[in-house]
Amino acid sequence: MSDRTSARAGQAPPVSGPDRLRNVVLIGCSGVGKTTLAESLALAAGMIGRAGQVTEGTTVSDFEPIETKQQHSVHLAVLPLPWNGAKINLLDTPGHPDFAAELRAGLHVADAAVFVVSATDPVTEPTRLLWHECAEAGIPRAIAVAKLDVARAGFEDILTACHDAFGLGPDTLRPVYAPVLRDGVPCGSVDLLTGRTYGEATESDAAAPSVAAARESLIEAVSGQDDTLLERFLSGEPIDAAMLEEGIRREVHDCALHPALAVTDAGLGAAELLDLVVTSFPDPTHRRGPASGDPDSPLAAQVVRIASDPYVGRISLVRVFAGTLRPDMHVHVSGPGRSTATTDTESDERITTLTSPFGKQQRPVREALAGDLVCVPRLSGARIGDTLGDGEHDALESWPVPEPLLPVPIEPHSKADDDKLTQALARLCAEDPAVRLEQNPDTHQLVLWCTGEAHADAVLDQLRSRYAVHVDTVPYQVALQETFGSASSGHGRLVKQSGGHGQYAICDLQVEPLPTGSGVEFCEHVVGGAVPRHFIPSVEKGVRAQLSKGVATGHPLVDVRITLVDGKAHSVDSSDAAFQTAAAMALKDAAEHASIRLLEPVAAVSVLVPDEYQGAVLSDLSGRRGRVLGSELGDEGMTRLRAEVPEIELARYPIELRALSRGTAEFARTHLRHELVPAAVADRVSGNGRPG
Template sequence: MNIAKYRNIGIIAHIDAGKTTLTERILFYTGLSHKIGEVHEGAATMDWMEQEQERGITITSAATTCFWKLDDHDYRINIIDTPGHVDFTIEVERSLRVLDGAIGVFCAVGGVEPQSETVWRQANKYKVPRIAFVNKMDRPGANFYNVLKSIKEKLKIKAIPIQIPYYKNDEFIGIIDLIKEKLILWNNENYGSEYTYHNIPETELNTFLTYKNNMLESLAETSEELMEEFLETLTLSETKINNAIRTCTIKNEILVVLCGTAFKNKGVQLLLDAIIKYLPSPEDIINEKGFTLDKVTNLEAESFIALAFKITSDPFVGTLTYIRVYTGCLNIGDVIYNSTKEQKERISRLLLMHANTREEVKSIKPGDIVAVVGLKDTSTGDTLCALNKKVVLEKILFPESVISIAIEPYTKTDQEKMILGLRKLANEDPSLKISTDPESSQTIISGMGELHLEIIVDRLKREYGVSTKTGAPRVKYRETITKSIEHEGKYIKQSGGRGQYGHVVLKVEPMNPGDGFIFENKIVGGSIPKEFIPAVKKGILEKIQHGVLAGYPMVDIKVILLNGSFHEVDSSEMAFKNAASRAFKEATIKAHLILLEPIMLINVTTPNDYLGEIIGDLNKKRGIIQDVMDIISGKDIKAKVPLSEMFGYSTIIRSISQGRASYSMELDSYSPVPEVNLNTILEKKNMKTDETA
């Protein structure tokens, strides 16, 4: 199939907007599945993990391929269904990195919800063209026009509806197509597989004409040629409308909005048509870091370049590496180059995935999204390329983990099995971190939230047969300084035989949030020989990683090596490492060490009745209310709250609102811990403030 007939798309949305239900209908109408799998019955094809089926949520991104015919041409659609819960945002991040387009799904009742905004920002980061589908139009309280307003206001995009809903006796039964100027009705008796075109009822003509004219005006504004034609004729042809929509969608200048109800089988076929008409093929991508696609005339003839975006463990075939192919072809048995790791890899098998089932293929080409068997050194975000075309693509950016728990097996004999399982899970999920507490020697796992870690513990039991017990959640604090200080450190040891001598003069300076760590060498005149400079940096880095105040990693610090001295015989790498470590520790203590805590951006959606009590509770948690907005279902509260105050909030908000309010949170920033809370944190770490004063 010609690559122009490929569409690589993702489905992104807030939790419960109906992403997976929509995907199930797409699989049904394209003939890939012959029975509709429902999420609420635990039978959705794309939610294949046991935890997904039990909880009715998507946890891991699932890939599949289907085919759709439009205007007598066959098209191939590679789909990735992504999670809506913020704890699994890494799945959305890595999927968007390799996709050419996306469908933003919005609930017709809830509109633009908190996680909708998060995934929209992620898609903006990777400049992914999108179309919107307002789902659940059959629900009580559904309001297409309110959602349209919400999209424009919250997502700051030029949203243009190309359909409007049609109701009869307050029941959603069809769609008015603004481009074809027809009413479309679906046959309810065959799962909506058949639909028919009708004239627009007179009662709907005014609304139709208003939105048709708005659509034409909005599209005419995108080019002088269209504007001239529109001003002369007051209309545009169907072909010109579709071409303008496609051009502007690919440039991310507009967002066309469609509507329907996936669960009631209305509107999905028209969405499939829109995917083909408006979202880009792999040929339409302009720039991919490392090479420029618009200069390539034949993608298949180019050298092989792909990005590994996901790793999973399969009990039958071992490690599966999901890759997106940008240029060139790949065959079973080929040797390729991992330019990120600078390692050669051999291809054992190539698999086309349909959720968790596999279809073996002998070769792949540009635009394909497949799983590869046989890669030993490849991780998420690595570039794979031909041996003669060594390029490195832009890496996938992973969010920082903010919460950790201690974990241990019920039986000591399972310790090794637990560590092995955790390592495999961390290889699959870059937002999962494993470490060892230096004081207690406990194994610590860190992740994006309580649900994320809960799922990890559950997977350890189900997939690796290890039952574990866990400690209370811990916050991942950071340490930093607030003042600039110059300080020297010496390490001198004489105990017979060769001694040890290292002497350094350092300056430590605070930096802006997010700047990390910078080491600058300003030694002139050889007061410290060049071969000892890496040892100085190593001594500082060891302290940076383990902290000075309370054992937490240090951030946003610049260290300048100003001066020092050495001994011809007694100086060594170890001596300079120890001298630098000592100097850095003493300097940071003088530079006013502070503890930083993660501040979460909280979104609470609640009926009006519980607004006061929820705000009062957030205030008690040291929360700062940012905004309270009117939404269809009540109020949307935005607040910034320290993560340490949010443990167990699911239970609290359920109790306050009788189960009617919901919330989501994501990391916003790090902020200094107030003095009143600092002592409590240090005491839990078995430390005292006066030790660092």
């Protein structure tokens, strides 16, 4: 058993300086065991009891109702863990691709990453892509192999699979703890540098030939990067553990070595991983970028995520990159679209209290040093990604948020829900940057744009459970348009007499189709003053009002030239309203004598897909009436396809593309133009723009 001890159970220790902080993010796909590992680490650190409960009695991870319901993490969870005089801020991220925004936030604020891979399915394609993304960002990484107790593959076999999948060079992926097996099941491990044993491992296990060979191989790999160590190794001189730990720390910081170890659901590997994090992972002062990690420098902090508490209200999770954050401080909030001037008092906030998150609980803290993570309640003016500082410095760079591309139209279930919906949606969008709210001016639908079905379920669940707002989902509509397929003429006659002033107006219109995208032109060629000049604007007003309503299917009418050619007026009974009505009647009459064509919106689509799925994606795009314009090489093994696809065919494309490519492809879309709907599919798409 490790002799490295935690602080008093349930209490994170005070941090003496940034060098005693570690910010580590857990990365892995759903089902690999990240949350189980997080709870094992919390148990080993003395922060929870055996039943997976916080010392005071609440669950430590996945405590939101939607997480229990969906059986996977939805939000970024922060677990401050004391270990060996240090504080480890463990960031447990969702593995489901729908919640990539939470993962991106975790990556942004972490200083190192632990990739959790399952021995039953070592490396999925999304995990491989995330590994390379971390490599490009220079984030130190380790590998924790989970479920080794239920897989037939051996530890070395899994590491070989990871080595090949991640494209690693020789000696860059090395076990630092050798798992000890009893009847093929891991029961303990041996520290290859110190010989320290964990779990049920014994001194004889530490002296086993296989462990000795693994230790010599690790020492050789570490020594090869240091002249002093290499000289000692080649000469056969003893190398003490402190020198080797320093060598591994240096190699991990430089991303030249990725340590690996085994973990199980029963808790094996938890103490070993905590030791590894404290001894080998970088502290915040090693972070790349402009924020120095100096607690005495001007304040530079950033809002990572926002949550709501029924009693406290809004709670902002903040990472302090430089300086020290204290209660009663006044901070300036800056970010995209905000002024950085210190005179902008609307962007000033007062910090009331600071708390440390753990599960559902918030524990008061006196201050947050550079590098630490802390919660700030009632920070009403700040948004996710905003910077808290003194107003003299530029805002910190934010992180990329996946574009929500799945439309979910909603309607309030009742009048009471309608009254609360606007405020609830505003709060929800503030908490989740991956949600985009759209009030479509053409279809008049209220649309929540989400990243996928699981994300949509989570958003709707939060509306119900957190804000007591019930909504109904309705079919998605795209903004179709109408146009004339042939020239036509129309006659509008309004003659009514019912005592007093009557209504009298007659209009004759000619309608001609124009090329797609031309818009609407209104002309007049009235001879002899048949329609008095002061009523011609009324005719145009009536025409344009009817254009917005359409003449056949209820969609706006576009790409036509409408000419007023004749009409009649009465000296007493003609009016502005009468000519508006007559003009609308004439336009509808013209439509009855012409062919009306539908126009549909077309999007420019860019799909980044691994080469092995390129054929399937191309075939699918063709089935969606897409026109593939070309392709270009992306990163290694990836191709970017460019196509034009009718938007009505893209309503569920995020879900279907993910299934088609096993979650490895991504796409972007932008509205391009409207085009004529082919006659063969006009009936299918005419129903208010709903996908058939």
